[in-house]
Amino acid sequence: MTLPKPETCALCGRPLGRNWNVHHLVPKTFGGRVTVPMHRICHSKIHSVFTERELLQQYHTIEALLSHEAIADFVKWVKKKDPDFHAPTAKDKRKKK
Ligand SMILES: [Zn+2]
Numbered sequence: 001m002t003l004p005k006p007e008t009c010a011l012c013g014r015p016l017g018r019n020w021n022v023h024h025l026v027p028k029t030f031g032g033r034v035t036v037p038m039h040r041i042c043h044s045k046i047h048s049v050f051t052e053r054e055l056l057q058q059y060h061t062i063e064a065l066l067s068h069e070a071i072a073d074f075v076k077w078v079k080k081k082d083p084d085f086h087a088p089t090a091k092d093k094r095k096k097k
């Protein structure tokens, strides 16, 4: 089994930078095996918006993720950024609410 080297992020579609993650579409906790490449920032965004259970029950496809308003807005915003751009405050913003 050979996996092609991923070149683009499954979430935002931009080229991957030097640092990237894999996201389990179905959380590993629930036995998910399908992974997609993602920027670190895109990946942490997903986990700041959804719980593992929401990912399992509803948001286990890229289409479903992108249909969520918070993710759609995020993708629009991140598309203008550098591929290696990472905002460590992405999660903090949410907590202050
Ligand atoms: Zn991305």
Ligand SMILES: [Zn+2]
Residues within 6 Å of the ligand: 022, 023, 024, 043, 046, 047
């Ligand atoms: Zn993930």
